[in-house]
Amino acid sequence: MPLSAWLLGDAALLVLGFLGVFLSRARAGSALVYSAAFVITALLCGVSVARLLTGGEAATITLPFGLPWLGAHFRIDTISTFFLAVVNFGAAAASFFAIGYGRHESEPGRVLPFFPVFLAAMNFVLVADDAFTFLLSWELMSLASWALVMAHSREPANARAGFVYILMASLGTFALLLAFGLLAGADGHYAFDVIRAHPPTPVLAGLILALALFGAGSKAGLAPLHVWLPLAHPAAPSHVSALMSGVMTKVAVYGFLRLVFDLNGPADWWWGIPVLTAGAGTAVLGVLFALLQNDFKRVLAYSTIENIGVIFVALGLALAFKTHNFGAAAALAMTAALFHVLNHAVFKNLLFFGAGAVLAATGERDLGKLGGLLKNMPATGLFVLVGCAAISALPPLNGFASEWLVFQAILLSPSLPSWALKLLIPAVGALLALAAALAGACFVRAFGIGFLGRPRSDAAKDAHEVDRFSLVAMGVLSVLCLLAGIFPGVIIDALSPIVRALVGVSMAPQAALGWFAIAPIAESRSSYDGLLVFLFIALSAMLAAFIIHRLASDAVRVAPAWDCGFPDADPNTQYSPESFAQPIRRVFSGFVFSTQESVDMPAPGDLRPARYELRVRDRAWDIVYKPVVGAVQKLADVLNRLQFLTIQQYLSLVFAALVVLLLALAIWT
Amino acid sequence: MDRLAFDIAHFLAGGLVLISFVLLYQDRLFALLNAYALQALTLAFAVAWQAHIQEAPHLYITAGITLVFKALIIPVALHRMVARLGVHREVETVVSLVPTMLGGIGLVALSMVVMLRVTHGADPLTREDLAFALSVVLLGMLMMVTRTNAVSQVVGFMSLENGLILAAAAAKGMPLVVEISVAFSVLIALIVIGIFLFRIRERFDSVDLQALDDFRGETR
Known part of the structure; x- marks a missing residue:
């Protein structure tokens, strides 16, 4: 499939954005725009996956616009193909979800034109092959998403969120501009292939690393540049929040990968240290703040920060191992990073859809006013539960598989010769373990307060199940969470060409092991079999259910509920989100x-x-x-x-x- | 002959710079206007001489315009304006005379260094003239900066413009149309500035720009 297929798809999305201006006035316009966006992105996702599996050669196209002496260069290689697949998958899911969800939109005219443009801009970033096109697409992505954040600008907090967002986005783009300026050098060759042929000097390369960490990191939400993210992501409509959290942060990761692993020449030994430190700090900070939030969408936004931290830790490990010529270990860390990129795109979209469904059903985002939703929204509840389990890294779901790989890579660190890294990486591992545990607490709290117990408001009491499109979108994502968790080996093998393109080596093929087990280093050292774990959990759960049903009496017993000294307890006497978070809040x-x-x-x-x-x-x-x-x-x-x-x-x-x-x-x- | 031509051109251009210093030194308005008329006259001669040695007849027109407008009409008009304004006829300075003169010398040295270095390889006459022209421009600006009287600001501006004409005459190939339009723009500037002078006087009974700042509530 030639590169022009992707460019055509992106152009179609831009045209769709233009049509969205007019369609937003029609009654069925919203469904039409989202359906068209779904078809286009699904096709793009399909061809990307096909290209990934067949292993197409890198292709380039130069179009005669942009800077007159430069033109617009586009290129597709394995790295961009992978991210194209992830982005368009997330985009397709969000578009499908929005076919149903978009009906609740009060001002479609402020969302419909920008949504397809946002999708197209993300795609353009991934295929850009010169600094000018890259920055232009990057800025278009920022601006389109800013317009979406400002869709409901009359709510007072949203205006501030939009302001902080546009400020940070401009700063980030500015840092990237400087990075590309340094890469281009005095002669100003902005095409990536020329940059690749002329690697910068070590001092400049270090500066470029810092700028890339700032520019891409501010978009991804690395601490302390994360402050805009929990303001802006929840402010947008839910399907857009899902895109910003699940997908746009991945484009930022792509920007970092492209700059640091591809364009910036050979890495120095210390490059891993800032990346690892920033990643670990971000992971812990993100999850701690997630634990304190009462707004469901804000919990998810902070948890995005945590997951970005995990991804950057894995990237830092890959850098550290790569520069010390530990090829297999670098491949393992990079596989973990890319696997987590994929996983996070899946379960973060799923959870934001869930938050959107709850918002549509109750009009509430505040956990303190929800509760007991599982009774009225069983399907949504089940899907959100799957997402929560996946993001908390519980086996047999996908989150566990990728985080487990990260920890496997961390366990390889003692063999590194550099003492700085030898001391730093275990500390990073400890922080990551803390973050993983806290993430579990965070999502137990979010699901428990929101879906279990008794309703804390009339809105929660009168909730009803959402439309079928939303349910199908969430259902598909839940199934994917499960499948990716049960068959991680398949995904690791599919990722191997990308890993080879980034660090030069790839992990040993996992398909040979049988029973869909994976053994990242050697089978004698550690291995994980998602299928067996899943079967064990499923069988033991069924057995337990069978025993309970068989042996327990099914006679109806009547007893006062919650009769622990409060025979007629008010729902407000339940654990509130604040009380659940209090111990951790006090500790930290x-x-x-x-x-x-x-x-x-x-x-x-x-x-x-x-x-x-x-x-x-x-x-x-x-x-x-x-x-x-x-x-x-x-x-x-x-x-x-x-x-x-x-x-x-x-x-x-x-x-x-x-x-x-x-x-x-x-x-x- | 060449030697003589160079010397005369050099003499006239140097005379312009010298008169710029004379302008800087004046503390009476009428004396200032007379010195300005002298500078314009010298400029007219300098341009005419350039026309002669470059054998460019259109420069005679420039010289004529300079002579008529700048040496006659503008000084006479300013004379009458000052007389009609009836303000007291001293030039108020921000920086006293001696430092101003020293600064002027520094500026001439600077323009010599810059111009002689930048125009490496050009005709020596052009180089000298450009250096002198830049000096005149800088001295005119210095005058605008260090005088608060509005009339002396006008004179500073006009003398700055003299420097530009000298540079234009020295750089061969300046089209006549540009010179004529520059001359007319100066005339229009004179009219506009004249109107403003009367307006300022009407309001504040003085043409000292200090009055404007006081009116804005600024203190210095």
């Missing part, structure tokens, strides 16, 4: 985030209710952003004086500038 509140709890107890005899207030604040704001904002404001204050000079002083400024320039000329020529 000293250094990770600042929390303020205050209890306002009325005096005896006073009839007003007691109030308990909790304020959680991300320290990144105080440590990183406040000084920056302060400095910018100070500078603006200083420069502001320029507005109130006298005529004489303005003339003097011009005169002084002229004299200084002449002096420079006199000195330098």
Whole structure:
């Protein structure tokens, strides 16, 4: 399949975005746009997967627009094919979900034109083969997603989210611009193949790594550049949130991979250290904040930050192993990273769809007002449960398989010769283990508060199951979570050409092992068989269910519920999301985030209710952003004086500038 | 003959720079205007001489325009304006005379260094003239910056423009149309500035720009 197929698909999406302006006024317009987007992205996903399996050669096309002396270069190779498959898969799922979900949209005119453009921009980033096209597509992606974040701009928090988002996105693009400028060098060759042929000097390469970490990391949500993400992702409509969290962050990972593993020349030994540190910190911070949120979509956004941390840890491991010539270990870490990219795209989409379904059914995102949804929305509940289990890395689901691979790679670190890495990587592993455990707690809390117990509001009590399109989209993703978890070997083998393109080596083929087991290093050392675990869990669960049904009495017993001293308990006496998170909040509140709890107890005899207030604040704001904002404001204050000079002083400024320039000329020529 | 031509051109251009210093030194408005008329006259001669040695007849027209507009009409108009404005006729300075003159010398040195270096390999006459022209431009700007009286600002601007004409005459191949349009734009600038002068005087009874700043509530 030639590259033009992808370009045609992207062009079709752009046209669809244009049509969306008019279709948004029609009654069936929303369904039409989303169906068309689904068909196009599904086709693109299909050809990408086909190309991945058949192993097509890299292909290039140069189109005569963009910079006049450069043109627009496009290229498709194994790396971009993999990401094209992931992105278009997520896009197709979101489009399908939106066929049903889009009906709840209050202002389709502000979503429909931008949705296909957003999809097209992500695709263009993946096939861009020169710096100009790449940055242009990247910025288009940022702007289109910003427009989607601002779709409901009348809600007060959304306007701020959009502002912070556009600011961080511009900063990130700026960093990438600088990185490409350094890569292009003084001659300014922006085509990637020329850049590849002229690797930068080690010092410059280190600088480019830092800029790539900043630029791609801010889009992906690396700490401390993550602050925009939990504001912006939940603000968008749910299917767009799913795309931003599940898919757009992967495009950012792709940008990092392309810059660091492909264009930046041979890696230095220390490159892994900043990536590992940033990844581990991000993972722990992300999940800790996820644990504190009451807004379901915000929980998911913070959990995205955690998963990006996991992916970057794996990438850092791959860098560390690659630079020390541990080919097999680097291949293992890179496989883990790519596997987690795929998995996260699947289960994060699934969970955001679930959040969207809950939002559509109840109008609530606040966990504290949900509860007991499993009774009214059994299918959604089941799918969200699968997603929660997968994202908590429980076997036999896919999240376990990829995180297990990451830990296998971490266990190989003692053989590294560098002491810095030898000491750092176990610490990173410990942080990652902490993050994995906390992720479990986080999603137990999210599912337990939201779907179990009794409804905490009338909206939750009157919830009803969502439409069929949404259910099918969630169902397909749940099944994929399960399949990828049971047959990880198939996916590892499919990933091997990409891993070989990135680190030069790939993992040994896993299909030979039989019973769909995987053994990342050697069978004697460690192996995992998702199918056997699944069969064991399924059989023992069925056995338990059978025994209970068989042996337990099926006579109806009537007893007061929750009769532990509260015969007629109010739903508000249940565990609230805040109370569930309290122990962890107290443990970590000293250094990770600042929390303020205050209890306002009325005096005896006073009839007003007691109030308990909790304020959680991300320290990144105080440590990183406040000084920056302060400095910018100070500078603006200083420069502001320029507005109130006298005529004489303005003339003097011009005169002084002229004299200084002449002096420079006199000195330098 | 060549030697003599060069010397005369050099003498006239150097005279322009010298008169720029004279302009800087004046503290009476009428004396300032007279010095300006002298500079314009010198410029007219310099351009005419260039026309002679370059054998470019259109430069005679430039010289004529300079003579009529800048040496006669503008000084006379400014004379009458100052007389009608009835403001007191001293030039208020921001920086006192001696540092201004020293700065002027520095600027001439700077323009010599820059121009002689940049125009390496050009005709020596052109190089000298360009260097002098840049000096005149810089001195005109220096005058605008260090004087607060609006009339002396106008004179500074006009003398800056003299420098431009000298540069244009020295760089061979400047089309006549450009020179004529420059001359007319200067005339229009004079009219606009004249109107403004009267407006400022009407409001503040002075043409000192300090009054404008005071009006804006600025303090210095």
